[in-house]
Amino acid sequence: MPVDQIVKTVVFVIFTVMTLGGGLGVVVSPRIFHSALFLVLSFAGVVGYYVLLDAGFLAAVQLLIYIGAIAILILFAIMLSRGLMAERQSQSNQQWWIAALVALLIFVVLAAVLWRVDWPVASQQALASPSNAISQEGSQLGRDLLGPYVIPFEVASVLLLVALIGAVILARETES
Amino acid sequence: MIPLHWWLIVAAALFCIGLYGVLSRKNAIGVLMGIELMLNAVNVNLVAFWRYITPQVLTGQIFAIFVITVAAAEAAVGLAIIIAAYRRRDTVIVDELDIMRW
Numbered sequence: 001m002p003v004d005q006i007v008k009t010v011v012f013v014i015f016t017v018m019t020l021g022g023g024l025g026v027v028v029s030p031r032i033f034h035s036a037l038f039l040v041l042s043f044a045g046v047v048g049y050y051v052l053l054d055a056g057f058l059a060a061v062q063l064l065i066y067i068g069a070i071a072i073l074i075l076f077a078i079m080l081s082r083g084l085m086a087e088r089q090s091q092s093n094q095q096w097w098i099a100a101l102v103a104l105l106i107f108v109v110l111a112a113v114l115w116r117v118d119w120p121v122a123s124q125q126a127l128a129s130p131s132n133a134i135s136q137e138g139s140q141l142g143r144d145l146l147g148p149y150v151i152p153f154e155v156a157s158v159l160l161l162v163a164l165i166g167a168v169i170l171a172r173e174t175e176s
Numbered sequence: 177m178i179p180l181h182w183w184l185i186v187a188a189a190l191f192c193i194g195l196y197g198v199l200s201r202k203n204a205i206g207v208l209m210g211i212e213l214m215l216n217a218v219n220v221n222l223v224a225f226w227r228y229i230t231p232q233v234l235t236g237q238i239f240a241i242f243v244i245t246v247a248a249a250e251a252a253v254g255l256a257i258i259i260a261a262y263r264r265r266d267t268v269i270v271d272e273l274d275i276m277r278w
Contacts, residue, residue: 005177012178016186023190023213027197032206039209042190046216052178053227058240062219065244070212070251077205077255081262092200093271099199107192114184121180121228137234144234145241156245163249170256173263 012052019045030091033078040071057138183224191217204258204268208251215247 022042029035043066050059145153190213197210219240226236262268265275 008178012182019216020186020189020193023193026209026213027193027200027206032203035206035209039212042213043216046220049183049220050223053183053223055223055227055237055240058219058223058237061241061244065248066212066216070248073251073255074205074209074212077258080259081205081268091202091206093202096200099196102199103192103196106195107188110188110192111185114188115181119180119229122231137237141234141237141241144238149238152242156242159249160245163252167252167256170253171259 008052011048015045015048015052017045018042018048032091033075035091036071036074036078039074040067043067043071055137057141177228180224180228183228184221187217187220187224190214190220202269202271204261204270204273205255207270208254208258211254212247212251215243219243 019042022038022040022045025038026035026042029038043062046066047059047062050056050062194210194213194215194217197213198207199210201207201210222236222240222243226234226240230236258268261273265273267273
């Protein structure tokens with residue numbers, strides 16, 4: 001096994017521990033604030049995954065949008081709705097064991113199916129040598145977004161505008 | 177390279193953890209965090225498929241970008257709804273937000 005391979009595997013394991021450990025922390029932590037901090041850890045693990053998968057632009061986007069925006073937004077919401085939730089009984093509802101059972105069952109089924117399928121992976125050679133798309137990924141992404149994917153791109157901008165206005169209207173103080 | 181199966185199984189595990197969070201959390205914000213985990217798992221899958229199966233076209237990454245966009249919009253609107261509900265009903269426990277239950 002070449003050194004490169006070993007390093008990649010070790011890094012993969014570290015990011016997996018971060019992602020899955022953070023994820024578990026999110027769902028089982030007794031305090032909602034700690035959950036949000038674990039969520040940041042989990043997102044950071046996914047950033048590492050993107051770097052490992054040669055998706056540098058997505059890694060930056062994940063860092064900026066998920067950790068920089070969504071996680072902070074969630075922390076704000078927790079702060080604004082605290083008081084009531086600070087010290088209360090358990091954070092899980094009575095059906096948590098059914099939920100755990102369902103989630104475990106789905107994971108077992110998914111894992112069994114995913115493991116069995118023979119994915120049409122590109123040849124080792126094509127994977128190892130960085131292709132054109134990967135080395136010029138940033139500019140190619142921009143060209144694709146404004147070329148073949150321009151309509152979804154525009155729709156996404158409208159969606160963001162709608163979400164922006166909707167969020168402002170929903171969260172606005174209602175004067176009575 | 178790390179085998180594709182590993183990525184897929186890790187993503188499946190992350191998805192199921194998120195699913196458990198959505199189904200078991202009392203706090204509406206906790207439910208939202210579970211949804212974010214599930215969306216992340218989907219993104220890992222998309223990028224892994226792109227890297228291993230079609231590295232010459234960037235479709236997988238483009239899809240991941242759109243998923244991130246939708247996730248951002250969903251988080252903003254979802255949290256706004258939670259804040260509004262908290263202001264009105266003084267709670268963020270999903271069991272107690274049953275005003276629309278028939």
